[in-house]
Amino acid sequence: MPHPPQPLASLVQIHTSRSRRDGIPAALEDDLRVAGCMLIQEVGILLELPQSTMATAQVLFHRFFYVSSMRSFSVHDTAIASLYLSTKLCETPIRLKTLLATYLIVLRRTQHLRRSLRAEDPQMRDLEEAAQSETTFEVPPAHASVWWSMKEAVCVAEMQILKRLGFNMQIDLPYSHVVNYCKILDLVAVPGIVQHSWAILNDALQTPIYTHHPPPTLACFAIHLATRLQGVPLPDQWWILFDASLDDIEACCGWVLRLWSRWGTSSTRSQAVGATEGEGEEEAERCMRWSRTWKLASSRHYVKGFVETGKVEGEYGWINI
Numbered sequence: 001m002p003h004p005p006q007p008l009a010s011l012v013q014i015h016t017s018r019s020r021r022d023g024i025p026a027a028l029e030d031d032l033r034v035a036g037c038m039l040i041q042e043v044g045i046l047l048e049l050p051q052s053t054m055a056t057a058q059v060l061f062h063r064f065f066y067v068s069s070m071r072s073f074s075v076h077d078t079a080i081a082s083l084y085l086s087t088k089l090c091e092t093p094i095r096l097k098t099l100l101a102t103y104l105i106v107l108r109r110t111q112h113l114r115r116s117l118r119a120e121d122p123q124m125r126d127l128e129e130a131a132q133s134e135t136t137f138e139v140p141p142a143h144a145s146v147w148w149s150m151k152e153a154v155c156v157a158e159m160q161i162l163k164r165l166g167f168n169m170q171i172d173l174p175y176s177h178v179v180n181y182c183k184i185l186d187l188v189a190v191p192g193i194v195q196h197s198w199a200i201l202n203d204a205l206q207t208p209i210y211t212h213h214p215p216p217t218l219a220c221f222a223i224h225l226a227t228r229l230q231g232v233p234l235p236d237q238w239w240i241l242f243d244a245s246l247d248d249i250e251a252c253c254g255w256v257l258r259l260w261s262r263w264g265t266s267s268t269r270s271q272a273v274g275a276t277e278g279e280g281e282e283e284a285e286r287c288m289r290w291s292r293t294w295k296l297a298s299s300r301h302y303v304k305g306f307v308e309t310g311k312v313e314g315e316y317g318w319i320n321i
Helices: 010-013 024-047 051-067 073-087 096-117 125-134 145-166 173-185 192-204 215-230 239-240 247-261 268-273 279-297 302-309
Strands: none
Touching: 010 051, 024 073, 024 125, 024 247, 051 145, 051 173, 051 192, 073 096, 073 145, 073 239, 073 279, 096 125, 096 268, 096 279, 173 192, 173 215, 173 239, 192 215, 192 247, 192 302, 215 239, 247 279, 279 302
């Protein structure tokens, strides 16, 4: 008997999410989603988890915030709980304390990067440069209170995910579809197309399109964008063969291109978006956006305070909202 289709967000949930109803701007909600998915990906890589586990966690994360508000639940706690839950679903178990220790390392490293970006030199706005500066970190003692508070926060967040998603954990990832579709379209022999499509799907995890469209549409979108960027021709209306529509494919492309433009999270960004005269200013803006978004993602109280006052603790204003 085939598995039931995975649940997708409704049009009402997409256009008026719980976070937007609580006064969170759409651009800020998108940025916080990116921050949560970046945290999942970075912690998962450090733990050497399979990509399928990290992808499952990011889909759960996006689903949760279509039925819950970022003003009520911490982005970081939800992200770590999603990753912990996905390790169980994908049968790649890991000890909770190991997960929390890795999260602490990422947290301290990010705090160091944020301090470096606010160093004496106001022109220093490059994350790679900041990452080269030295920092030290000591893991708290085994019985320190931080472990108990973090463990409680993650366990509560995990239970909230299961409760609010109705224990429906069915997720169908589009990676196998991409490989099969490339074989049907004779693209396997074209250098780099399959790998490029796969990388685009990985980047797309930072957007909510995995909760908007079924896997065949996601696979078609990745192939469409990869072939466009590499100048590889495809047959007319080829997507009809896979029950996808051009409007949905182009909508997905728009999400990813906007992600690359705002965050610069892909090596293909310069090829897709193109260089601009104010590239240095754009890079400084991205670094500031990353720093402030990470601050807001660390606690729901910061999000609530920003919505009410328009300020982040110790930082003022926002960028391009």
